[in-house]
Amino acid sequence: MPDPSGFDPAQPPTTRIATTVNGRRVARTVPLHYRVIDFVREELKLTGNKEGCGAGECGTCSMFVDGTLIKSCLAPVQKIHGKTVETVDDLDADKGMTVIQRAFHKCGASQCGYCIPGMVMAATATLRKRPEASLDEIKEGLGGNICRCTGYQKILDAVAMARDVLNGARPQADLDEAATDSFIGSRTRRLDAPAKVTGAIKYAADLWMPNMLHMQVLRSPHPHARIQRLDVGEARAMPGVECVLTCDDVPGVDNFGVFIEDQPIMARGVVRYVGEGIAAVVAETADIAREAVKRIRVTYDILPGVFDPVEAMTESAPQLHGFAPGNLCKHTRIRKGDVDAGLRAADLVVQETYRTSALEHAYLEPEAGLAYLEPDGCVTVMSPSQNITHHRHMLARILGRPINKVRMIMSTVGGGFGGKEDMLYQGMLALAAIRTRRPVRYVFTREESIAASAKRHPFSIDYTMGLTRGGLIVATRMVMVSDGGAYAMSTPGVMNKSAILGPGPYAIPNVWVDAIGVYTNNTPSGAFRAFGAFQSEFATESHLDLCAERLGMDPAQLRRLNLMQDGATTHTRQQLDRVAATACLDAALAAARWDPGVPHREAHGEPARVDLGGPGTRAPCTLGLGTMATDKETT
């Protein structure tokens, strides 16, 4: 059935664009629906500026058009006809790095580097407009650009340094490497920074090979359904479609996972979460593949879903996996001493419940990959995978080939935070390359990345702590229930880590921890920086503050009394040697000039704290009052 709008993705309507890009005049005929970023990246292969969100939210695609900074993912290509475009690729006009780029290099302002081209452009715009910009003006100038790695501090330092060098307030030499007599321990500038601040480094979505095909994936619109019928005939028949892959095309053992092998590379008869991959289309262009995805016909038998982990454990709840009765994915237990006796003996027992949300990694680089066959039949997958070793193991089994005929290359990672540890699309890509014997690229949209990729486990934590009047912890009980989502991914490991570390770095004689990870029809939860300890330690550290208040005690003093010391035994009965916990406490208290006392002193009739607003704090932000706001550029 042809598209009712008459749009033929194999022959899209085109437009002629004549423009000047980085000082060179170009004239190209491109699809009418192209945005400026498509023209620059796909047509001109200038891949310095990245696409991070396609919605003008992240700023990594920022470019100049006739000197005005725009978000090129929002601008139709016609906007640059007859205009002048500057991208990060040639910002230095072949003269080496600009002062701003050199300052980013010097200050360590780039980490994964994916946001950095946009940051450099925004910084350039800010200092072009306001050569004397204040720190607040710099912050406002970069306010439309998201960075997930750096915490912005070194980026702001870099822009301030560049401003001062450009103004002559600081010498150029400040941008050079400081001399050192030891490489270990020195502030050696990042060796990858020049490639990142100039946009030269290639991420997976920047890769391009001759004869390359493009992949798109049909994803489940339902959280739980049986696939009654999957008809790919019409999609397969579309001109420009090279192949359509489903679970029937998987030659090996289609069952993988880091801890529990419970996941097929494409849904096998059942979908268990919204966004789960069902079929992959490989075509001459991404437009054709996208259109073909729409022409795949699926008949679903909708199944009841379960979306709450506690409900999922009840007898009447829908069961996600045959091997996991009660939808139990992992139950980790820590048992040390006698918690009931400890609580009975305590002078004070404090109970509270803590909850944390599911969280998105929000790495600036959406998932992408490129797979190809080598002459010897080895299939190679280049992707920002955080675990090429394990992915190779899993893929060899899934593809049914010897492990030395599967090769994983870790492309430059534009942020991971654990989110690129669990395998998500590499199997489909490998299969597509084997089937078509051509290179195949797949680039996620931001929405696809958010829907399909794993999240931080949301936790509910019931906390009971018993203490003596003097502030010694005598017993801790933590019962934690977490939503693992539709597939196990890293849930067993996250439960372990949350349990082992949960009671905190404290010497506690009696400890009871349950960490229970449960299958539901929500987006799977997986690895995320701090891997369960974020959640369990949040509860413990919040709870200690509550206990300090009940005891009328300084929260630092309560911790000092209980922190593990050299030679301590952990909750899992591991004997430690050196324990620097108290050294850290003392260092933080000294740095912050901590004024000891009970939390929220005004409720206890105590004098107000005297350590507020000192060195190490910033002034509160007063949005919209900055001078930059008065003449803000429009996109």
Place this chain on the structure above:
Amino acid sequence: MKKRGRGMACGWYGIARTAAMDRAAVWVEIDDGGTLKVATGVTEIGEGVLTGLCQIAAEETGVRPEDVVLADNDTARVPEAAHAGATRMTYMIGNAVALACREAFGKFAAAMAGYWQVSPASIRARAGEVWVVGSPSQRMSMEHAVHILKKDRGIVIVGSGLFTSAHTALDPETGAATPWQSYVFGTQIAEVEVDTDTGEVQVLGVWAAHDVGRVINPQQVEGQIEGGVIMGVGHALMEAYSQAAGHTTTPGLAKYILPTTLDVPHVTSVLIDEPDPKTPLGVKGIGEPCLTPTAPAIVNAIHDAVGVRMTHLPATPERVLEALRLKRAVQPREQRKVA
């Protein structure tokens, strides 16, 4: 009304893999031009470990960091170094690089000692130069030394390194185990300003002290801490991936709110630079431990400022306002009059 407060939180973190015995292997070659090839099966995800590995390799072999060629990230070309995560990069691969470089340098020193007819213990190398201790005439560039060893003596200097971190699995009933060999400790303090009319919380300062082991590159360690703290600010105050019956209601970055330059506190990092006694290089890690204390330090600071406990993350303005409303509702009448 705007009220300020401070809160604190400690933290600890076991570094290296949780699932299995952790291991990382490295091959090195002291190469033409006085350069150094380092081959290992993992690359960085942005934290800066590759620069750190070059610093380690330079320190151990006598080349300069910029003379190192890293052949990384390819299962068909380099030895296994497992995955990029678990605060294991500097710890596992840094130690493996040091071991490989020590093996290679031992061979290099022995070969140069043979050339100069001195004891191998008297050979030193640094920043592209090799020399004999106390002998001004016995000195040359690493480039020339490699040339001599190859052309005149037929020697190619290679080394390999393997670092393994102790691990036992949890007892299923009691959890007894040695999950990790090394732990990283830390304490953070946060200062916030709470707007009691809007519920908005601004984090103005964070002081972060972490026991990071021997520091390879303080700039990169600070970068990890600053990034982790700001991720913690996001997790504490604004971020939530929300779903309704399995469908996300935060499908893009317009709905999933992240910290920007306007949200960031001033971060003061304090590095407890104390070598880990259990490893050859003394390094540990910081990627994850810097994140755990931030959110509780912030919610404790909110309590310190306005007396409400935010037990449910994120502490959005709506939730803070609701908590303040509930607090006023349960306060005795006379106290309200005073307020």
